[in-house]
Amino acid sequence: MSTLQLAPAELPGALLGRSAPHRGLLRRLTGRSGPVLDRSLPSTAMFAVAGVLLADGVLPVVDGELVLAGLATALVASLTSRRLSVQTGEIDRLQGQRTALLAQVQTRADELDVATRMLAARAQTMTSVIDAVTEQSIIGTDVDGVIRVWNPGAEKMLGLPRPDVVRKRSIVEFHLPEELEAAAEGHGSATGLEALVHAAAEHGSDVRDWTYVAADGEPRTVSVAVTPRTDDRGVHAGWNFVGTDMTEARATERMKDQFVSLISHELRTPLTSILGYLELVLEDEEQPLTDEQRQYLTTVERNADRLLRLVGDLLFTAQVDAGRFTLQPQDVDLASVVRAAEETVRVTAAGAGVEVVVEVPDEGLVVPGDAVRLGQACDNLVSNAVKFTPAGGRVTLSLRAAWQAPDGTVCADERPGARPVAQLAVRDTGIGIPTGEQGKLFTRFFRASTAQRNAVPGVGLGLAITKAITTAHDGVLDVESAEGEGTTFTLTLPRAGA
Amino acid sequence: MDEAVPALVAVAIPDSAPLRVLVADDEDDIRGLVCLAVRKAGGTVVAEVSDGSAALDAARDQAPDLAVLDVSMPGATGLEVCAALRADPRTAGIRILLLSAGASLDDVARGLAAGADAYLAKPFQVAGLVHQVQSLTARQPA
Numbered sequence: 238m239s240t241l242q243l244a245p246a247e248l249p250g251a252l253l254g255r256s257a258p259h260r261g262l263l264r265r266l267t268g269r270s271g272p273v274l275d276r277s278l279p280s281t282a283m284f285a286v287a288g289v290l291l292a293d294g295v296l297p298v299v300d301g302e303l304v305l306a307g308l309a310t311a312l313v314a315s316l317t318s319r320r321l322s323v324q325t326g327e328i329d330r331l332q333g334q335r336t337a338l339l340a341q342v343q344t345r346a347d348e349l350d351v352a353t354r355m356l357a358a359r360a361q362t363m364t365s366v367i368d369a370v371t372e373q374s375i376i377g378t379d380v381d382g383v384i385r386v387w388n389p390g391a392e393k394m395l396g397l398p399r400p401d402v403v404r405k406r407s408i409v410e411f412h413l414p415e416e417l418e419a420a421a422e423g424h425g426s427a428t429g430l431e432a433l434v435h436a437a438a439e440h441g442s443d444v445r446d447w448t449y450v451a452a453d454g455e456p457r458t459v460s461v462a463v464t465p466r467t468d469d470r471g472v473h474a475g476w477n478f479v480g481t482d483m484t485e486a487r488a489t490e491r492m493k494d495q496f497v498s499l500i501s502h503e504l505r506t507p508l509t510s511i512l513g514y515l516e517l518v519l520e521d522e523e524q525p526l527t528d529e530q531r532q533y534l535t536t537v538e539r540n541a542d543r544l545l546r547l548v549g550d551l552l553f554t555a556q557v558d559a560g561r562f563t564l565q566p567q568d569v570d571l572a573s574v575v576r577a578a579e580e581t582v583r584v585t586a587a588g589a590g591v592e593v594v595v596e597v598p599d600e601g602l603v604v605p606g607d608a609v610r611l612g613q614a615c616d617n618l619v620s621n622a623v624k625f626t627p628a629g630g631r632v633t634l635s636l637r638a639a640w641q642a643p644d645g646t647v648c649a650d651e652r653p654g655a656r657p658v659a660q661l662a663v664r665d666t667g668i669g670i671p672t673g674e675q676g677k678l679f680t681r682f683f684r685a686s687t688a689q690r691n692a693v694p695g696v697g698l699g700l701a702i703t704k705a706i707t708t709a710h711d712g713v714l715d716v717e718s719a720e721g722e723g724t725t726f727t728l729t730l731p732r733a734g735a
Numbered sequence: 736m737d738e739a740v741p742a743l744v745a746v747a748i749p750d751s752a753p754l755r756v757l758v759a760d761d762e763d764d765i766r767g768l769v770c771l772a773v774r775k776a777g778g779t780v781v782a783e784v785s786d787g788s789a790a791l792d793a794a795r796d797q798a799p800d801l802a803v804l805d806v807s808m809p810g811a812t813g814l815e816v817c818a819a820l821r822a823d824p825r826t827a828g829i830r831i832l833l834l835s836a837g838a839s840l841d842d843v844a845r846g847l848a849a850g851a852d853a854y855l856a857k858p859f860q861v862a863g864l865v866h867q868v869q870s871l872t873a874r875q876p877a
């Protein structure tokens with residue numbers, strides 16, 4: 238093995254030795270403070286140290302001479318070590334990147350998992366809600382009407398399970414064909430589906446009765462709410478049909494209608510006899526009645542008239558319910574109507590010790606309307622006021638021309654945007670209506686607690702009828718009342734030329 | 736009240752008022768009341784019947800000046816009798832007054848559309864019925 242003798246002066250660096258005295262000896266030998274490797278170091282350690290020193294640009298010395306082979310080995314070891322070091326660093330860096338990427342992937346995977354579970358939970362919630370609806374049909378279709386959603390309510394109503402329907406049947410297959418054809422012809426729709434959805438397409442939703450035909454061929458009257466359906470991007474994707482079976486309800490309504498008509502007929506017929514023969518007896522000049530007989534028969538007549546009014550009221554409310562309430566419009570002088578109402582109630586009011594005051598414009602006040610119905614509404618308000626006012630009280634009927642702003646406020650003078658109205662206030666000094674009950678006053682058969690406590694007769698139809706008549710005339714009926722002080726009903730109707 | 740009707744039927748018919756009236760109503764009491772009103776109006780009741788088929792037969796047999804028909808009758812309704820009378824040249828000229836418990840505008844419209852000359856809702860005032868009979872028969876040629 239050859240060696241290389243190096244001058245001590247050329248030796249830079251540190252001094253390495255097995256022990257401090259050994260390193261001191263070496264330093265003296267070399268006279269330098271640079272690196273000196275002790276040959277007696279284990280060769281592997283020495284070469285490793287030499288490689289590191291070489292890599293750092295420091296030439297190591299072994300006791301002033303360097304064994305070339307050792308140096309070559311050291312150089313190779315140094316280069317290998319350096320390459321390894323670089324590679325190790327790279328590996329470490331890549332390892333770090335990999336770890337970071339893995340962490341990111343894990344994070345994304347966790348997020349995705351959460352999102353997936355949330356979506357699944359939401360879908361499950363929606364499904365369970367839709368599946369919980371067993372009394373209403375929920376049917377979703379695509380834009381062509383092919384059924385995509387079919388809930389248990391639809392199964393129950395139409396008698397087909399979901400697998401038999403979804404993606405296999407169209408919504409129009411469950412409609413009565415004649416009805417659909419008539420509807421399509423009615424507004425020029427090209428298809429049955431168009432007839433079904435045109436109103437929902439135009440207005441955003443549509444609710445009306447349709448006739449579904451169940452699997453067993455049984456027709457069902459169904460109130461169907463139709464709405465457009467969109468996909469997750471908000472693009473129109475089809476239609477929703479939510480149906481409530483009204484077959485029994487509509488049949489009940491028809492029965493009620495028929496019942497009221499029957500009762501009306503059956504009551505009117507005997508009343509015709511009672512009132513007709515009473516009239517003959519009371520007006521028989523050839524056989525005049527005694528005063529006592531006349532009083533008795535007049536009582537019979539008055540009560541028969543009352544029964545007749547009740548029958549009329551019941552029939553009228555049935556007509557309103559059935560949408561058969563029609564008006565015969567003409568010009569009606571409300572002042573005359575008010576005076577007539579005062580005349581009608583005059584005898585009763587006098588008997589009850591109630592003063593009735595009429596304040597109407599001398600020149601009259603004309604509104605477009607049905608004279609008979611407006612008279613009925615006015616009579617109801619005035620007779621109510623008298624009924625609910627104790628002896629010594631006063632009922633005031635005030636009629637005036639006024640102007641009603643779009644927000645509903647009424648003023649005496651004309652204002653831009655306001656419509657001309659006639660306003661009738663029927664004010665009494667009666668027992669009043671508790672504040673909490675005023676909202677229910679126009680409900681059919683509702684009777685205020687004050688009316689019941691004071692045993693004021695009535696069935697609770699008059700105000701409901703008056704409200705219906707007012708609404709049919711595009712008017713408004715308001716009430717203000719204080720218990721124990723009195724009540725004011727205000728009837729506001731559009732004036733002629735409004 | 737049922738017993739009173741035959742007695743009332745026996746009221747003498749003035750020769751000077753040969754207004755011949757057919758009265759058809761399935762309610763005996765009301766039929767009696769109508770007959771009274773007819774007589775008060777100066778007419779004579781040529782037939783009293785309680786169903787629609789009989790009313791049609793009586794109208795063809797008696798050729799009355801006026802037929803007072805209830806709308807709700809067995810056999811044939813007053814509306815059906817009315818339409819049949821109008822469709823038959825022998826009876827097309829008979830004046831027809833319909834009586835009905837139906838008081839709505841639709842009821843009246845249906846009655847007039849069937850060919851009635853007048854329509855009176857029950858319950859009616861006897862005085863009002865008398866007036867109707869008089870005004871309808873007054874249009875008859877002497």
